[in-house]
Amino acid sequence: MKSRRAIYPGSFDPVTNGHLDLIERALKIFDEVIVAVAHNAEKKPLFSTEERIDLLKKSLGDRPKLMLEPLEGLLVDAARNREAFVVIRGLRAVSDFEFEFQMALTNRRLEPKVETIFLAPREDCIFLSSRIVKEVASLGGDVTPFVPQAVVEALRGKFSAK
Numbered sequence: 001m002k003s004r005r006a007i008y009p010g011s012f013d014p015v016t017n018g019h020l021d022l023i024e025r026a027l028k029i030f031d032e033v034i035v036a037v038a039h040n041a042e043k044k045p046l047f048s049t050e051e052r053i054d055l056l057k058k059s060l061g062d063r064p065k066l067m068l069e070p071l072e073g074l075l076v077d078a079a080r081n082r083e084a085f086v087v088i089r090g091l092r093a094v095s096d097f098e099f100e101f102q103m104a105l106t107n108r109r110l111e112p113k114v115e116t117i118f119l120a121p122r123e124d125c126i127f128l129s130s131r132i133v134k135e136v137a138s139l140g141g142d143v144t145p146f147v148p149q150a151v152v153e154a155l156r157g158k159f160s161a162k
Contacts, residue, residue, distance in 0.1 A: 003031035006117070007084040009075050011038050012052045013045045014151045015059055016133055018125035022090045025119060027065055034084050036071035046134055046158055058150035076111035085113040092126050 006026055012019055012035070026033045037052045039045075047055065049070045056068050071078055079085055087107060089100050104116035120126070128146055137143050137155040144152050 004029075004086070005032040005034065005082065005084040006030040006086040006088050007034045007036050007075070007079050007082065008088040009036040009038055009071055009078075011040055011043060011045065011130065012056060013043070013047055013130050014052065014133065014147060014154065015056050016125070016128045016130055016147050016151075017145075018090065018092070018121040018128040020059060020148065021121050021125050022088060022119050023060065023066070026088050027063070030065075030086065032065050032067065032084075033088070034067045034069055034078075034082055036069055036075070036078055038071040038075075047154065051154070055148075055150055055154055059148040074110065076107050076114055079107075079114055080111055085111075085115060087114060087116045089116055089118050091118045091120055092129070 006029070008023060008026055010019065023033065023035060035056060037049055037056070039049050045052070053068050053070065060066060075087065079087065087104070089104070091097060091100060100116075100118065107114045107116065121128070133143050133146050134155070136146075138159050140159075143155060147155070
């Protein structure tokens with residue numbers, strides 16, 4: 001029997017409890033989940049791709065159904081190469097929908113086998129974004145309710161050095 005494999009792309013800069021919630025739920029739905037950590041030249045990440053993958057590993061532990069990988073280039077190429085034709089995307093608010101819908105349609109046009117599934121995060125994570133977490137941390141705020149402990153420590157390290 002062929003396994004059902006999904007890919008969850010994102011920058012995860014840094015990973016939040018909202019991201020972790022979506023990963024946990026995707027693991028219940030699919031046989032395998034690839035978390036693809038994207039390098040986006042337009043964004044100036046706080047953490048390197050390797051650091052982001054390491055923070056995901058520390059936050060999620062070792063799981064046989066979960067793969068953490070860097071994503072270079074087009075998502076549809078990675079999906080095709082890994083035979084992961086279901087893309088997981090999170091929707092926090094109506095404001096996310098337009099962009100995510102455009103991306104889903106573009107991905108389907110580039111690779112007709114690709115389907116996108118949208119998941120809404122838990123209610124206590126619906127407002128979370130990596131951008132907000134970084135802003136709160138940079139101003140000395142407490143981010144412990146929003147991110148795993150490994151990320152709290154990594155953020156402290158980044159912002160205490162500045």
